[in-house]
Amino acid sequence: MGIQITPSILNADFAKMGEEVARIPSADWVHVDVMDNHFVPNLTFGPTMVEALARATDTPLDAHLMIEDADRNAPVYAEAGASSVTFHVEATKAPVRLARELRAQGARASMALKPATPIEPYEDMLPELDMLLLMTVEPGFGGQKFLDLVVPKIRRARAMLDKHGIETWLQVDGGVSLETIERCAEAGADVFVAGSAVYSADDPDAMVEALRSAAAGAAGHS
Ligand code: DX5
Ligand code: ZN
Secondary structure, three states: OOOEEEEEHHHOOHHHHHHHHHOOOOOOOEEEEEEEOOOOOOEOOOHHHHHHHHHHOOOOEEEEEEOOOHHHHHHHHHHHOOOEEEEEHHHOOOHHHHHHHHHHOOOEEEEEEOOOOOOHHHHHHHHHOOEEEEEOOOOOOOOOOOOHHHHHHHHHHHHHHHHHOOOOEEEEEOOOOOOOHHHHHHHOOOEEEEOHHHHOOOOHHHHHHHHHHHHHHHHHOO
8 A cells, every 4th residue: 555644633723624624635544533531631523523524525534533432432433434443442342343343334444552552462353454553642632752662563563464464554643753754664654644743834735745755765765
């Protein structure tokens, strides 16, 4: 599939989401951060926003659910129009069943791990996932500093995926910028969320392209 850039609208202007999404035509996906003020100490929006965004853009939506009780709540986001739905393993009782349910709904099924959650217990279920998200900050807020301690986990996840010969994408999210994207790409990530780096740039779409070429260059050297 190659390198993909998924700007997070968490750092966009919430009063004009349609316009904000139109500023990033080069994005492969729009990353939609759903927070419930329980799983993380921040509150954003719910399925109604996903429905509105799906009407406002042709770019597919990558919903990142930072919400409790994902088993019950995640399928609602596939129904609302998200093409990819990411649940947190820490908020799920039955991740295999949930991934299968999301796929049956026609969405891509994706699972996220917080920085301190190990990947090894989930090795056998990787084929159930279309994407694995490794958080490179503690989830909850945009604009945080990239956690370098996650880089070895990115490397281990890439090795596992290659060992099993599966096509699951490997996404990183949190503190990804021109300064940090290369080390993620070198370690084996191929899908990159960037919030503040994109929306604080004078030209957000040019930043999407700059991030893409930095990642592609680094991936080529790995
Ligand atoms: C953090 C969110 C991220 C965040 C990314 O909880 O999941 O998607 O918005 O923002 P930056 O790129 O600023 O870290
Ligand atoms: Zn996110």
